[in-house]
Structures are given as structure tokens and as C-alpha cells.
Amino acid sequence: MSQSEVRATASAYRKWRQIKDGIATTTITAGGISVLFAILLIFFYLLYEIMPLFQSASIKADSQFKTTTPATALYLAMEEQAEVGFRLARDGEAAFFQLSDGALLSASQLPLGGAEILSFALESEESRLFALGLTDGNVLIAKHDYRSSYPNDKRVITPELRFPYGDKAFLLSEGRALEQVAISDSDDALLIIAVSNGNLLGRRWVKEEDFLSEEVTLSEEDVLLPSLDIVPSKVLIGPGQQWLYVLAADGGFRLIDLKKQTITDRGYLFDNGKLSQARFLLGGISLLVASDHGSIGQWFVVRDKERDSGYKLQAVRDFDIPNGGVAAIATEHRRKGFASINSAGQLDLFYTTSHRGLLRKDLDIGQVSMMAISPRADKLLVENVDGGLASFTLHNEHPELSWSALWSKVWYESYPEPDYVWQSSASSNDFEAKYSFAPLAFGTLKAAFYAMLIAAPLAICGAIYTAYFMAPALRKKTKPLIELMEALPTVILGFLAGLWLAPFIEKNLPAVFSLFLLLPVGILLFAWLWSQLPATVRRYIPDGWHPVLLVPIVLAVVIGCVEMSAPLERLFFDGDMRAWLTNDIGVSFDQRNALVVGIAMGFAVIPTIFSIAEDAIFSVPKHLSYGSLALGATPWQSLVGVVMPTASPGIFSALMIGMGRAVGETMIVLMATGNTPIMDANIFEGMRTLAANIAVEIGETEVDSSHYRVLFLAAFVLFMFTFVVNTIAETVRQRLRMRYGNL
Missing domain, CATH: 1.10.3720.10 (MetI-like)
Structure with missing residues (x-):
């Protein structure tokens, strides 16, 4: 082989080696860039999925209309789809109406027997059962219910006011007006406790089911309650019919063990101010109390470490409401959140577990008297003192999370102290998800x-x-x-x-x-x-x-x-x-x-x-x-x-x-x-x-x-x-x- 042929062969070999080197370099570079790109994709996809957790809540006005009766409202509610609203007036009129335009669907007068409504109590948002304390000592129990049908593939919601225990009122104290009333309905018994002339009255109806006919009969019995040293302004019955919360206008409270029939704990809910609102959160374990000075506290019963078998009502969290006292509180039906509104119409959304203030917004609807949240927490219904109703759309998807809830100790319901807990699910609908990392x-x-x-x-x-x-x-x-x-x-x-x-x-x-x-x-x-x-x-x-x-x-x-x-x-x-x-x-x-x-x-x-x-x-x-x-x-x-x-x-x-x-x-x-x-x-x-x-x-x-x-x-x-x-x-x-x- 001549020298020129050798040089040509060497040149061709070098060119081919350069080509292979270039291919290898390009392939390796592309592979490395692809790996980095895939990692970035994973990173941004994870961010895409988790960013909604930390988005703020928002609210948008829908419609405004007038009520059908001049009487002030005792209770407002909405059904599951937030298409039909329910309003119970102090004169006993129960009205169902369209939330879109306020059109009246049906209205009826409750059988009060000539008496007047003096007090109102809701068993729970989930059961929709409520009790009315009358001036003649009777208690009327009713429930608003809804039935969905689909004629011609179109949803039609038919509201109904039912009386699960009959339309005849339960006599609690003949001739004595019931200034306050509380109700608790379980599978075993119906319990009603009322206040008359500053004294507690209680009665329980034990349920007995016939084995063959499955017919339920009620067996009435009195409930012995201790004497009080405060004037009750609000009474509420806790879950399992174990605890009775008696609240005074000045913020004093008495915690009564209904099984032992004794006062377990006593004290004050706040240092100054008057009690303006008191409601249970979902499940009835946590009690929300608001003062006219603009503070809302969350309380629940915990075991008292100083007493082996004792319990006490423990303050857990505080939520501040500026610009005046609280006019109304509405709790969510399926989560531990709530909404409050002051007399000037300023709305505040909170979530208790994460201790987050989710939204603060002036609704500009005048002085507010009543408020309700839909079961899915996507609608808000507000009534002012002039009888005007306004509906709003809420967007509040993930209020349960905050950085403190993820990484700090959180005081969960029924726990003796704050703790780190991960428990994402349970068998009860009242369960409070715990997301501690x-x-x-x-x-x-x-x-x-x-x-x-x-x-x-x-x-x-x-x-x-x-x-x-x-x-x-x-x-x-x-x-x-x-x-x-x-x-x-x-x-x-x-x-x-x-x-x-x-x-x-x-x-x-x-x-x-x-x-x-x-x-x-x-x-x-x-x-x-x-x-x-x-x-x-x-x-x-x-x-x-x-x-x-x-x-x-x-x-x-x-x-x-x-x-x-x-x-x-x-x-x-x-x-x-x-x-x-x-x-x-x-x-x-x-x-x-x-x-x-x-x-x-x-x-x-x-x-x-x-x-x-x-x-x-x-x-x-x-x-x-x-x-x-x-x-x-x-x-x-x-x-x-x-x-x-x-x-x-x-x-x-x-x-x-x-x-x-x-x-x-x-x-x-x-x-x-x-x-x-x-x-x-x-x-x-x-x-x-x-x-x-x-x-x-x-x-x-x-x-x-x-x-x-x-x-x-x-x-x-x-x-x-x-x-x-x-x-x-x-x-x-x-x-x-x-x-x-x-x-």
C-alpha cells in the first residue's frame, strides 16, 4: 500500500472516529438533558397538584331578594344542591324558596296551638332536626327534608316539612314558658332540656323497637338535673347525650355530666363582654362561643389531669373579629370550618384545625341578622334586619392545611393536649382529618x-x-x-x-x-x-x-x-x-x-x-x-x-x-x-x-x-x-x- 493510500485510509478513519465521537457526545448530552427535563417535569407536576392547597378562599355575589314575611328569622338553611332555601320565622311560618330568585315554592304555618315561639334549637346540621320552645311549656319538633326526582332527565327538588315524632308538641312544663331549649336525638333516646324561670327542665324518651314490626315506641322518663347558680342564656347537649353546656350572658359556664347528674366544671368563656353566639362545630364536640367584643373561642371537653376521673371544658383556639361583635355564626356541615359575620356585614371565614383565617370580605348588605352555609360549603345565604336575603358563591376547597398544621403540634378534638398526629380517614362522618407530616x-x-x-x-x-x-x-x-x-x-x-x-x-x-x-x-x-x-x-x-x-x-x-x-x-x-x-x-x-x-x-x-x-x-x-x-x-x-x-x-x-x-x-x-x-x-x-x-x-x-x-x-x-x-x-x-x- 502506497503512502498516499495510507494517508487516505488514516484520514477516513479519523473522520469516521470523529463522526462516532459526535454521535456519542450528542446521544449522551441528549440523554442527560432528558433526565434533567424529566426531573423538572416531576417537580413542576408535583407543584401543580399541591398549589391548590394554599389558595385563598373567594366569594362572589349571586342574587338578592326580599322575604315573604315581615317576621324575623329564627333559622336559615339550604339543601344539598344549594338550589332550595328554607326559612323559619319567629311567627311560625316555614317557607321554602328558590335561591336563584327568591321565588316561593311552599309555605306552611307550624301547629303552635295558639302559643308563641320563645326559643329555638337545632339538633345538628346533618340531621336538620330542630326544636321550638313555646310559651305554654311545650316543645315542637320538626325537620326540613328534600326529595330529588328526575322527570324528563331534569332534576326537580321537592321540599317538605316533616314531623318525625308527630305534629303534636311534647309537654315539658305545663304553663311555664321555655326560655331556652336544647335537643339531642340518637338511636337510643330523644333528649330535650329546657330553661324555664332560670331552672333546668329535662325529659328523655327512650326508644324501643319491636323485633317483628320494627315499630318504634317512646318511653318517657324525667332527667334529674342539678340546681344552677347562674342564669342560663344558652343550653346545648353534647354528643352521646353525656354533656350539657349551660352558658350565661356574662360568659359564665357550667359543664354538667348528664350521666352522673353533677356539675363537672365551671368558669368563664371570656374575660369581658357578653355572650352573643354559641354553636357546635361538626360532630358536636367543639363549642364555638362569640362575645360582643369581637372574639370567637373554640372549646371542648378534655380529661382533667389534676383529677383522675374528672373532665373540664378547655379553651383551645381564639379567632379575632375586628370592627364590632359577631351577629351570626354558621358552621360547615362536613368540615371543621365556620363563617362569622358582624353587624356591619363583614364576613370572616375560618378553619379551626389549621387555625387559618381564610377570607375577610365586606358583603355590603346592611345590618345582618341571620346566615347559613350550604351542606357542600359552596353557597352562603345571608339575611339582614330589613328582611333582605342575599346568596353568595363560595370557593374554599382546601382549608384544612397550613404550615403549622403540617409541622407543628395541633390540639385535636378529644385529645388531652396538642400532638403530632397523622390520621387521614375514619369510619365516622364527623371525623376530623389530621395531616401532620x-x-x-x-x-x-x-x-x-x-x-x-x-x-x-x-x-x-x-x-x-x-x-x-x-x-x-x-x-x-x-x-x-x-x-x-x-x-x-x-x-x-x-x-x-x-x-x-x-x-x-x-x-x-x-x-x-x-x-x-x-x-x-x-x-x-x-x-x-x-x-x-x-x-x-x-x-x-x-x-x-x-x-x-x-x-x-x-x-x-x-x-x-x-x-x-x-x-x-x-x-x-x-x-x-x-x-x-x-x-x-x-x-x-x-x-x-x-x-x-x-x-x-x-x-x-x-x-x-x-x-x-x-x-x-x-x-x-x-x-x-x-x-x-x-x-x-x-x-x-x-x-x-x-x-x-x-x-x-x-x-x-x-x-x-x-x-x-x-x-x-x-x-x-x-x-x-x-x-x-x-x-x-x-x-x-x-x-x-x-x-x-x-x-x-x-x-x-x-x-x-x-x-x-x-x-x-x-x-x-x-x-x-x-x-x-x-x-x-x-x-x-x-x-x-x-x-x-x-x-
């Missing part, structure tokens, strides 16, 4: 900590020995075998941890404790005995093959600890170490706990840390260690002073990647713990992590609900945590590389 974040860090506590020493020490001391032939077998562990699906590890490892540890607790103590001692003892053998015997094992000798020693120690577990348990712990831990030491024990997660997750994380760390140590140039040895350093000194600093960036990266794997692990935590969202560092207690929580609950949520978006927020928190940890890890790694890269 604190126990989930704590559980995530707890699982990662115990996993790294077990995995990091084993993986790093194994990587050091394999890369620096182990014989090459043995290394070629050991390293692929450990890396093969990473291919084992985590669902299999979680399955084995939950169904085999957790019961095994519970059954052999003494073996687990003794194993942690005796295994290091056994290995060190064998090493000492080996060093005492004659050199002629030790030469039979080549350098770097000594770990093979430890395999039977480790197996022997493990088998010995397991076999001695039962005798040790009988000897030291009366046959039950778990009971000893719980009763004598005070350490609670759950079968699926952090120890099980640490072992199982450590088994999954070890291959990742080992592989990266071993490659980093093995890749240290040999001339560095050879030079150290040539200068008189021992192999151990060379390892500590030269090899480890040089490999430190890679070792640190291995630890961070392993930690990221532990933080994001789902299936092992899901299957090997009790999934209890608690904040307890105890290694024998379980936990719930952010990743496991998402996996458990995402399939049960309603799309676009608060719960659904909170789970996306949890994913965003996990995403940001991983991003921050990786950023810090990369910064530290670069600093280590700059510091030790010139060795």
Missing part, C-alpha cells in the same frame, strides 16, 4: 437511621477488606456475589422480614441481644487464637484468604446463640423477655419494629454501599500505597493515611446513595412495620415513612381532594429532601476530591 418525616429518618446503622459499618468495612486485603482470586468471587444481592426484589425482602424475621426476632430476643455481643467477641477470640498458632500452620492459609476461616465461626456463634435463647430467657427473664422489657424496663415492644426494618433494609442497602465504596478503594493508584509501604509504613498505616483519604469522595458518595435508597424505600417498610405514624425513637416500635404512607393511601383517596393533594405534598417533601441531601453530598464530595486529589 412530623410523624411521617420522623419515621422516614428513623428507618433510614437504623438501616444505615446496620448497613454502613458492614458495607464499608467489607469494602475495605475486599479491595485492599483480600486475595484477588477470592475477590473475584466475593464482589459479584454481594452485588448480586442488589438484584433481589425489595418486596421479597419485605415479605421475608414481615412473615419470618419479625416473628423469629420476637421469639428469640435473647439470641438477638447475645448475638450482637458475642459475635464480635467470637471473631476477635478466633483471631487471637489464630495468631498464637505456629507460623508453619498459619502458612497453609495464603494471605487474603483468612475470611473463609471465619464463615464456620460466624455460623457456630449464630447457631449457639439461637440454641441458648430459650434457656437464657427462662434463667434471666422468667421465660418472657418481651414482657420483661415492657413491664420492668418500660420499653414497649411491637413485633414489626425498627430493628426488623433496619436488618431487612440494611440487607438491601449493603450491596449499593459496598459496590461503590469497594470500587473507590480499589481504584486508588497502587503506586500511592506501594510508596507508603516503601517508606516504612505498615499496611494498616498505608490504608488509613493514604488509601482512605484518596478514596473518601467515593466512600462518601456510597454512603449518601445508600442513605437515599433507605429514605426512599417503600416495600420493606410497608411490609416489615406496623405502619403506625408515631414519634418514638424506640428501636422496638414501628413507624410509618413518607414513601410507605403514599403507597398505602394513594389508592384510597378521592381525586383532587385535600387528602389526595396532601399525599402529593408528601411526595414533594420527599423529593426535596432527597434533592437537598444529594446537593450537600455532592458539595462535600467535590471538596474531598479537591483536598485529597493531589496525593
Whole structure:
């Protein structure tokens, strides 16, 4: 081949290599950009899903119209679709009307028997049952109801005023006017308590259902109530017919236990001012009380720590209303929110659990006398003192969330004190969702900590020995075998941890404790005995093959600890170490706990840390260690002073990647713990992590609900945590590389 042909061939080869280099560069660059773009897409999609959680509420005026009667309103309400309104006037007229234009649908006069209405009580927004205290001592019970039909595929709502206990009033006190009245209707009994001449009157009608006809009969009985030292201005009956709240005009209260028929607690709801409004939140546990000085307080009954069997009415939250006192309060039917409006027409929307002020708006409708919220909390109906009605559309999708509710202690209903709680659902419609991220974040860090506590020493020490001391032939077998562990699906590890490892540890607790103590001692003892053998015997094992000798020693120690577990348990712990831990030491024990997660997750994380760390140590140039040895350093000194600093960036990266794997692990935590969202560092207690929580609950949520978006927020928190940890890890790694890269 001539010289010109050689040059032409070389030129063609260079061109083809440049083309391949360009293709490779373009492909790798495109792949990297695609990965970054995908990560950004995930980031912005998570933001898209969670941003509605923090949007402010809004309100828009719909229609205004006049009432059909000049009598002032006792009660306003709306049906489910917020198309039909209900108004009960003080003269006994019950009217149903269209909310769109105020057109009257039907009106009827309640059978008052010639008496006048003196007091009104609503059983609950959900039941729509109300009671009227009359001047002749009778109580009339009625209910507004609605029936939907679809003639010609068009929805028609037919309102109806019903009397579930008949249109005849219940006599509570003949000839004595009922100044206040309260009603509670349950499956077992109907309870009515009233105030007449400053005294409490009570009567209960026990329900008895016939087994064959399913007909319900009422058996009347008196309710014994204690004498009062205050003048009642408002009475309310709590859930379960256990508590009676008696409120005075000056803010004084008496909490009465209806089962024990005694006054349990007494005090004042506010320091100054007069009581203007008092209503229950959804469920009847929390009491909202408003003063004429513009403050609203949330109270509920908690156990009194100073008395073993006592209870007290506890102030939980305060909400300030500027520009005068509260004219009306309306509570939401399905959430723990409420609306208040002052006499000047300024509306305030609040949510109790998140302690958020959602909206403040001047409705410009004059002096307000009554207000109602629709069952779906998307409509507001307001009446002024001149008989004018106005409807408004509310947009308030996710009021339950605030940063303090997510990360701070929250005082939930019926809890003795503020706490971190995650409980997203329950069987009751009155349930108050609890969305605290604190126990989930704590559980995530707890699982990662115990996993790294077990995995990091084993993986790093194994990587050091394999890369620096182990014989090459043995290394070629050991390293692929450990890396093969990473291919084992985590669902299999979680399955084995939950169904085999957790019961095994519970059954052999003494073996687990003794194993942690005796295994290091056994290995060190064998090493000492080996060093005492004659050199002629030790030469039979080549350098770097000594770990093979430890395999039977480790197996022997493990088998010995397991076999001695039962005798040790009988000897030291009366046959039950778990009971000893719980009763004598005070350490609670759950079968699926952090120890099980640490072992199982450590088994999954070890291959990742080992592989990266071993490659980093093995890749240290040999001339560095050879030079150290040539200068008189021992192999151990060379390892500590030269090899480890040089490999430190890679070792640190291995630890961070392993930690990221532990933080994001789902299936092992899901299957090997009790999934209890608690904040307890105890290694024998379980936990719930952010990743496991998402996996458990995402399939049960309603799309676009608060719960659904909170789970996306949890994913965003996990995403940001991983991003921050990786950023810090990369910064530290670069600093280590700059510091030790010139060795």
C-alpha cells in the first residue's frame, strides 16, 4: 500500500472516529438533558397538584331578594344542591324558596296551638332536626327534608316539612314558658332540656323497637338535673347525650355530666363582654362561643389531669373579629370550618384545625341578622334586619392545611393536649382529618437511621477488606456475589422480614441481644487464637484468604446463640423477655419494629454501599500505597493515611446513595412495620415513612381532594429532601476530591 493510500485510509478513519465521537457526545448530552427535563417535569407536576392547597378562599355575589314575611328569622338553611332555601320565622311560618330568585315554592304555618315561639334549637346540621320552645311549656319538633326526582332527565327538588315524632308538641312544663331549649336525638333516646324561670327542665324518651314490626315506641322518663347558680342564656347537649353546656350572658359556664347528674366544671368563656353566639362545630364536640367584643373561642371537653376521673371544658383556639361583635355564626356541615359575620356585614371565614383565617370580605348588605352555609360549603345565604336575603358563591376547597398544621403540634378534638398526629380517614362522618407530616418525616429518618446503622459499618468495612486485603482470586468471587444481592426484589425482602424475621426476632430476643455481643467477641477470640498458632500452620492459609476461616465461626456463634435463647430467657427473664422489657424496663415492644426494618433494609442497602465504596478503594493508584509501604509504613498505616483519604469522595458518595435508597424505600417498610405514624425513637416500635404512607393511601383517596393533594405534598417533601441531601453530598464530595486529589 502506497503512502498516499495510507494517508487516505488514516484520514477516513479519523473522520469516521470523529463522526462516532459526535454521535456519542450528542446521544449522551441528549440523554442527560432528558433526565434533567424529566426531573423538572416531576417537580413542576408535583407543584401543580399541591398549589391548590394554599389558595385563598373567594366569594362572589349571586342574587338578592326580599322575604315573604315581615317576621324575623329564627333559622336559615339550604339543601344539598344549594338550589332550595328554607326559612323559619319567629311567627311560625316555614317557607321554602328558590335561591336563584327568591321565588316561593311552599309555605306552611307550624301547629303552635295558639302559643308563641320563645326559643329555638337545632339538633345538628346533618340531621336538620330542630326544636321550638313555646310559651305554654311545650316543645315542637320538626325537620326540613328534600326529595330529588328526575322527570324528563331534569332534576326537580321537592321540599317538605316533616314531623318525625308527630305534629303534636311534647309537654315539658305545663304553663311555664321555655326560655331556652336544647335537643339531642340518637338511636337510643330523644333528649330535650329546657330553661324555664332560670331552672333546668329535662325529659328523655327512650326508644324501643319491636323485633317483628320494627315499630318504634317512646318511653318517657324525667332527667334529674342539678340546681344552677347562674342564669342560663344558652343550653346545648353534647354528643352521646353525656354533656350539657349551660352558658350565661356574662360568659359564665357550667359543664354538667348528664350521666352522673353533677356539675363537672365551671368558669368563664371570656374575660369581658357578653355572650352573643354559641354553636357546635361538626360532630358536636367543639363549642364555638362569640362575645360582643369581637372574639370567637373554640372549646371542648378534655380529661382533667389534676383529677383522675374528672373532665373540664378547655379553651383551645381564639379567632379575632375586628370592627364590632359577631351577629351570626354558621358552621360547615362536613368540615371543621365556620363563617362569622358582624353587624356591619363583614364576613370572616375560618378553619379551626389549621387555625387559618381564610377570607375577610365586606358583603355590603346592611345590618345582618341571620346566615347559613350550604351542606357542600359552596353557597352562603345571608339575611339582614330589613328582611333582605342575599346568596353568595363560595370557593374554599382546601382549608384544612397550613404550615403549622403540617409541622407543628395541633390540639385535636378529644385529645388531652396538642400532638403530632397523622390520621387521614375514619369510619365516622364527623371525623376530623389530621395531616401532620412530623410523624411521617420522623419515621422516614428513623428507618433510614437504623438501616444505615446496620448497613454502613458492614458495607464499608467489607469494602475495605475486599479491595485492599483480600486475595484477588477470592475477590473475584466475593464482589459479584454481594452485588448480586442488589438484584433481589425489595418486596421479597419485605415479605421475608414481615412473615419470618419479625416473628423469629420476637421469639428469640435473647439470641438477638447475645448475638450482637458475642459475635464480635467470637471473631476477635478466633483471631487471637489464630495468631498464637505456629507460623508453619498459619502458612497453609495464603494471605487474603483468612475470611473463609471465619464463615464456620460466624455460623457456630449464630447457631449457639439461637440454641441458648430459650434457656437464657427462662434463667434471666422468667421465660418472657418481651414482657420483661415492657413491664420492668418500660420499653414497649411491637413485633414489626425498627430493628426488623433496619436488618431487612440494611440487607438491601449493603450491596449499593459496598459496590461503590469497594470500587473507590480499589481504584486508588497502587503506586500511592506501594510508596507508603516503601517508606516504612505498615499496611494498616498505608490504608488509613493514604488509601482512605484518596478514596473518601467515593466512600462518601456510597454512603449518601445508600442513605437515599433507605429514605426512599417503600416495600420493606410497608411490609416489615406496623405502619403506625408515631414519634418514638424506640428501636422496638414501628413507624410509618413518607414513601410507605403514599403507597398505602394513594389508592384510597378521592381525586383532587385535600387528602389526595396532601399525599402529593408528601411526595414533594420527599423529593426535596432527597434533592437537598444529594446537593450537600455532592458539595462535600467535590471538596474531598479537591483536598485529597493531589496525593
